[in-house]
Amino acid sequence: MTKPPVAPRARLLALALVLALATAACAPVPRDPVPRPSAPQPQPPAVSAPAANQRNAACQGTTASLRPDGTELVRLPRGGVIDAIRQRGLRVGVSQTAAKLSSRNLRTGVVEGLEADLALEIARAIFPDRDPAEVPKLIEYVAMPTRDRFLALETDQNGRFPPATNVAKVHLIIADASVTCERVDTFGVRFSVPYLETRQALLTYRGTDGVWDPRTGVQGRTVCSGAGTVNLARITERGGIAVPVVDTTDCLVQLQRHQVDAVSTDDVILEGFHDQDPNTEIHPFPPDTTDFAAVAVSHRDDDLVRLVNAVLERMRGERMRALYAKWFGDRPMVMPPADYEGG
Amino acid sequence: MSGRAAVAAHFRRTEGKLTLIAGVVLAAAVVAGLVGVLSIGQRADLLTDLAERRGSVNAAAGEVYRALADADATSFSVVLVNGEKVAAQQQAFRDDVVAASAALDYATKAVPEVTPTDRVNELTSQARRAYLATGGLTTSERLAVLSSLLPVYTGLVEAGWVYSSRVDPVGTSYLNEASLLLRDTMLELAKDLRDASPPAGVDSFPWFALAVGLSMVLLLVAVQRYLARRTRRRFNIGLVLATALTLVAFGWLTTASLVAAGNAAASARLSATRLVPLTEIRAEARNLDGAQARALIFPLVGDLDELTSRVTRIQDKLADVRAGQDDAVPLDTLGQHALDGAVVLVEQWPAAISRDYSASRPRYDEVAATITANEELKDELDGVIATAGRAVDQSIVDARSALSGTDVGVAVLMAVAGAAAVAGLWPRIAEYR
Structure with missing residues (x-):
């Protein structure tokens, strides 16, 4: 007779629990976000350069050429x-x-x-x-x-x-x-x-204003050039980060893929690059260096x-x-x- | 207190002992049946996984590998051919890219793991890229990386074509970089996507289940001997039947497991000695096409050596496939002829390559025409590869079907064996009541 009313309360609790579980089951499961990976960059060809030794020692050979005696075009040298x-x-x-x-x-x-x-x-x-x-x-x-x-x-x-x-x-x-x-x-x-x-020159995209001015130098900028060329060493000398490639034209690909800030090589080659991508412009690469x-x-x-x-x-x-x-x-x-x- | 004493007293009597024995035998039958069912079930699960998940990944891996190798060769062919052939070759390239993409998608669906975006970005970052091909990646990571590299590769090739058609020399550089990305990273990743080794446990001998089965038999024999001493009846029909049923159940289990293991091993062997090497040979032959085209339009240091060593590698692999014939699944006559044809064809390649590098080399357009003339080894090998692929799959299916019904069979047999043992013991217990 004096039993406390435990049973109804327990039943109520159980009901509440079941309801809570049922609601939880109906709630939408949080789904994984749609993945958005970034585009990978192509790996530039690895460069192991059999480059000209950069040496400070005096030149052993000579860069001077051999004077033609004028007969070569009249009478071809025989033999050899x-x-x-x-x-x-x-x-x-x-x-x-x-x-x-x-x-x-x-x-x-x-x-x-x-x-x-x-x-x-x-x-x-x-x-x-x-x-x-x-x-x-x-x-x-x-x-x-x-x-x-x-x-x-x-x-x-x-x-x-x-x-x-x-x-x-x-x-x-x-x-x-x-x-x-x-x-x-x-x-x-x-x-x-x-x-x-x-003349060594610098090729960048147009509209680098505000980011950097290529005329002020290449300090801290990634600059691409052909492996084993005289241009590459000059980039490092001027504080740039030289990026060597097997073939100079690979530099244009790297620039277009936004992997380097600039390309530096001879102006005649850069003019060819500019023709292929008019969205670029050529700057001088001070100090003026002339090559033959x-x-x-x-x-x-x-x-x-x-x-x-x-x-x-x-x-x-x-x-x-x-x-x-x-x-x-x-x-x-x-x-x-x-x-x-x-x- | 009195209850426990009564139980102890009960089990000291023969009647009680026999009841206890009946209970133990019944329990042992249940345990033995359970072990047998689980042993079969585990092996069956592994085989199902092999047939479905890994089978899907392996089949897709073969297709990705083929499609990418074909795409590499075609990417160069496009700039070497003229007229309508250009459009046809471009279409072939795009078909291959879409095929590779679809195969990657197919494989991704079969792999439950998902590679998080951060991980994909980390793997494809500049710093990691050089080690991608050599690093130990999971299947899911490989698939994710390949999927993210494919559009980049396609973009490089298409840019290369457009520039080349305008006779802009940067086109050559684009094609070169694309080919480098494909050969050094993507093909290497695709190659290791295939996992042909059977998972541990698929081809093992069922030692544990067999030991449990034998223990059950020994238990039944011991009970028989005890009963013979107590009742002076030599045989108890129920126990004899239970023993026979146990022997049948575990004999079946062992035989089925051995047949399944044999089939799984045969599948793995066939995959390793025929399917994988042939897929690689086929892809390497196409790579060679691409490398020859690249060497024609953009020669590099060591081209002659590289091309020659590629041919040697193909020849060695072909010889290995021919030497390592599997007696269980011999090559059919058609396959044999196809391989012979491939060997004869490949034998002519070194001479052709060294001619292209000699003083009497053919004209540019002649070399270009030879390179783009046909898809090397396609006709010879595609049929054999398809047949081998089917044989590998069939062996797994055979392995799986060798087990089908065995679990139910073992369960039923052991249930009947337990019932028979109890039924055999029951009259003896009743005698003492």
Whole structure:
């Protein structure tokens, strides 16, 4: 009779619990948010550069060229490399990815540009007896990524460097190669007289105002350039973060993919980049540095060096001006003076 | 107090002892049946998982690998062909990308784990990218990373085509970077997506279940001997029946497990000796196409060596597949012919490659035409790969079906065995009442 009313309260509690559980089961389960990962960047090609040794020691070889005696174009030097070329054809190493200098139409394989035209002039001098229309077929262009350019020459130095044995061998390299003493010493290169004067410049996107002013320098900025080039060292010297790539044109990809702040290389190459992406602009890269681009030949092939020099000297003046105008329009350009051994 | 004494007294009498024995035998039958069912169930679950989840991932992995390798080769072919072929090759590339994407999606659905966004971002970050291909990633991570790299890769290739068609040299650089991303990272990730080794336990001998079964038999024999001494009847029909049923149940369990294990092992072996290497050979042949095209339009240091070593690798793998024939699932005549054809074809490649690097090399357009002429080894290997894939799947299905019904069978047999033992003991207990 005096039982406390526990049972109804317990029942009530149980009911409340069941209700609470039922409500919880009906409540929407919090779902995972829709994933939003960021776009990965392509990995730039790893660069292990067989680069020219940066050395401070005095130059062992010489950057001076060999003076043609004027007979090369009249009477071809017999024996040696010229005969070999006349039998097998002329193999020319070109960048192939530098617009206006040398670029290959991938569909046809035809190489066009100022450097391709130079190669044609040289070939015409080596094959004076052939139909000029047939001469282009006697030239075989081999693409030279910036980093590996000089390995393609058959020199004593390259013979001692194992990876160089795999590179297709060429007679001439016409690939905006700046004349430097390191290259003479490291790769056994003999340069011709220069055919182009270049300035290192800087390419950025337009509208970097407010973020940084490229004219004030590259301090702390990532700047891309070809591995093994003179440009790369200058970026570091000026406080920039140098990003080396196997081929200079990879730099344009990196800029377009927003992986670097700027590209720095010769102004002639940057003009080609600007043509391909008009959303960019070219700035000077102070202090003003001038490089000379020349044809690179093996130190073993003196005859070929003289013949190339003879061809270039013949073009000096009107014909070279016409060639500059053909590829670079009204840009003021002048063929640099020759520097011959023995003055 | 008095209750406990009464129980003790009860079990001291023969009647009580027999009751106790009946209880123990019944309990042992239940335990043995349970162990048998669980042993079969565990193996069946592993096999089901192998057939469904891992089977799906493996099948998708093969397709991703093939599609990506084809895409790499086609990305270069597009800039080497002319006219309408350009559009056709571009379409083939896009089909491959969509196929890879669909296969990734298919595999993702079969994997229950989800990789968090932060983890994907971390894996694809610049700092980690160089180690992506070599790092130990989970299947879910691999799928997530591949899914996030695929659109980036496609974008690079399409940009490369547009620039190249305008004869802008940066197009070559785009195609190169795309190919590098594909070969060094994506293909390596896709290659390891496949996990062909059977999970532990699928092909093991059922030692534990068998031991439990044998203990049950020993228990029944001991009970028989005890009963024979007590009742001077040599055989108890119920216990004999229970013993026989236990032997049948565990004999069945062992046989079914061994057949399943054999099939699972055969599937793994076939996968490792035929399906995986052939898929790789097929992809490497397409990679070689891509590498040759790249070497034509953009030669690099060591191209000749690299191409030659690629051919050697393909030749070695083909020889391994031919040497490591599985007697259980021999290659059919068609497959044999296909492999012979592939070997003959690959034998001609080194000569063709060294010709392309010799002084008497063919013209650019001739080399380009040779490279883009056909999809190397597609005709030879696609059929064999499909057959091998089906055989691998079939072995798993066979393994699974060898077990089907065994769990129910063992359970029923052990239940009947327990009942028979109790039924055999019951009249003896009743005699003492």
